[in-house]
Amino acid sequence: MSKFYPLTVSQKQADTRDAVVLSFAVPASLQAQFHYREGQHLTLRADIAGEDVRRSYSICSAVQDDQLKVAIKRVAGGVFSNWAHDVLQAGATIDVMPAMGHFSLPTNGIAHKQYLGFAAGSGITPLLSIIKTSLLAEPDSQFTLVYGNRASSTVMFKEELAALKDMFMQRLKLIYIMSREQQDIELFNGRINEEKCAALFGQWINLSDIDMAFICGPETMMHAVSNSLQQHGMAKENIRVELFAASIPAHRHITGVKPLLGKSSCAVTLIMDGQHTHFEMEKDRESVLDAALKLGHEMRYSCKGGVCSTCRSKVVAGKVDMDSNYALEDYEVARGFVLTCQSFPVSDTLTLDFDSEN
Known part of the structure; x- marks a missing residue:
């Protein structure tokens, strides 16, 4: 789930003056990886002027459609959206992460809703x-x-x-x-x-x-x-x-609001794609996501603002404070899910599972 795959943009269509729809050609070998549910989103990655830029865009095609599509609306000052409108063309290859998100419900053929x-x-x-x-x-x-x-x-x-x-x-x-x-x-x-x-x-x-x-x-x-x-x-x-x-509202983590308990650092274990990653980080300085990225670990993320849920994981052991949450439902938080881009360790040890769905 955390891996990017190169997909070809099979079609680029203008929808309105400031919105385009991108269609992706998914080869037979990747059909299973790119199976999706309605309401989910894709994270796209591109090198724009030497910078690794990632953005999440919602899938606009139905599950029954034989075509994977996203829509991108131009945003004033938006690095990725303007690049997608002005530079990206049909036939180009772009890195895409498999679909994520929980903005949907299971359909039922006999439902009367x-x-x-x-x-x-x-x-x-x-x-x-x-x-x-x-x-x-x-x-x-x-x-x-x-x-x-x-x-x-x-x-x-x-x-x-x-x-x-x-x-x-x-x-x-x-x-x-x-x-x-x-x-x-x-x-x-x-x-x-x-x-x-x-x-x-x-x-x-x-x-x-x-x-x-x-x-x-x-x-x-x-x-x-x-x-x-x-x-x-x-x-x-x-x-x-x-x-x-x-x-995404502007947000900056404020250190020192709460007194630190125990050690000043935290021993973190990340479980992702079945692999265990271990590292040490300071408490109350940076999010788990930023600390992992700084150490060179490949992570799932996109917006870094607590909105897209790409960095969603489950706290298996330990505790974090989550600054902002615009993506997780109450029931997800109750089950221990957090957004690692907004999570700051408060315990001496912490284990996060990115593979857990329940």
């Missing part, structure tokens, strides 16, 4: 995969999508969403919210916030019928929707959230 999705901007990418996969895999399930954008010209996957609507006329409901383009129905103008959600739940969406909700977008929108869902009676465990990397 009502799903609800909220997305803003490029947050549609994993939801597109979830919507298409779910509707194809569960013939009796339905999906409602609330999708926020500035204007119709910025709507990603507009044609594909329209095609899905034609395919699943009675089972897919699309609600577009525009912040800078006037629409006939006043409710559909503005931004997705708690007030907008309350109005939608009062007039267009019956939450008592909804079994599961998925949210992907900026942090403020994500919290607003999650809070409104819970205020209107939806259990927190029935809400899945995914914060996209462009919304």
Whole structure:
């Protein structure tokens, strides 16, 4: 899982003025490694001006599609996104790590579910995969999508969403919210916030019928929707959230906030791909991830901001303090999972298992 594989970009398509879709050619010998679930993401790696740059992008293809795709939206000042738009071309080879992430639920062919999705901007990418996969895999399930954008010209996957609507006329409901383009129905103008959600739940969406909700977008929108869902009676465990990397809040670890207990250093053991790695690091100075990278160990990581979950591992022995967490669900934290990019040892010994799934 921690290994990168060279994949050829088989196709590069413009979706909107500032978004492109990359398709990858996965050879038969790597089909097993690149099996994926809806809602997961890929970590891409490239050498850009002599720097090892990694970014995670959500898979936008359905599980049933015979094509692995991600969408990349241009970000102002974004090193990787601008390189992908301006330099990367079809036919080029790029390093890709197999799919990761838990922004999904197992599908069931006999399920009769009502799903609800909220997305803003490029947050549609994993939801597109979830919507298409779910509707194809569960013939009796339905999906409602609330999708926020500035204007119709910025709507990603507009044609594909329209095609899905034609395919699943009675089972897919699309609600577009525009912040800078006037629409006939006043409710559909503005931004997705708690007030907008309350109005939608009062007039267009019956939450008592909804079994599961998925949210992907900026942090403020994500919290607003999650809070409104819970205020209107939806259990927190029935809400899945995914914060996209462009919304990573600035964060710097502050040392000396808590007194150190025991030794000033920690003996760390990492279990990854069945291999055991041992090293010593100072407590309260740098994250486990940064300490391992500094010593030359190959690690799983991408955003380093506690958002993408690429560096997810399970604490088998010892204890860490985790500064930020925008990727793990409450049940994962309760089971001992942490983000190593945000984890600082507080015990004298620490064992982290990157191979554990449960």
